[in-house]
Amino acid sequence: MIVGNDDLSLPKATVQKIVTEILPPSAGVAFSKEARDLLIECCVEFITLISSEANEISEKEAKKTIACDHITKALEQLGxxxxxxxxxxxxxxxxxxxxxxxxxxxxxxxxxxxxxxxxxxxxx
Structure with a gap:
């Protein structure tokens, strides 16, 4: 089953909460909805990239389950x-x-x- 990127997303409220926790209130910096949506797209792309690489690694090892070790190897291989x-x-x-x-x-x-x-x- 091929899923287009339009079908993939992260919860906007969760991403907004993470951003709010990271940005110091004293900085006086706002995060626009457009910036949040772009960040979500970047996160989805990153997750897709890492999971795809981890899947290839697990397949080479003849494993049917992607494990933490596959994720760490994927991160290393992708820089x-x-x-x-x-x-x-x-x-x-x-x-x-x-x-x-x-x-x-x-x-x-x-x-x-x-x-x-x-x-x-x-x-x-």
Missing amino acids: FADYVPAVLEAAAEHKEVQKGREKKANKFANSQIPLEELERMQRE
Whole structure:
């Protein structure tokens, strides 16, 4: 399935939030809607480029799943090696968050308390 770039986008509110967090309020700099839309297009293009390269790397390794290692190799091959430490740090943080979520899910699954009882306890 070929998807045109017109079909791909990022949430405008999320991008605006990131930009707002990065720009210091003391700078007095505004970010126009046109600039935000252009930034979104650039981000989509960057993601497409990296994921395409990572896909090629995973295919050469006869893998069916693109892993973090494929992303870091793609970044390096495309001249973005400076991003690798930040990407690895973000991946480690994500892994820790996922562990916490799994523990919470398992806590209730392994509690031996019926779902109805848990719901009743929650209402009280």
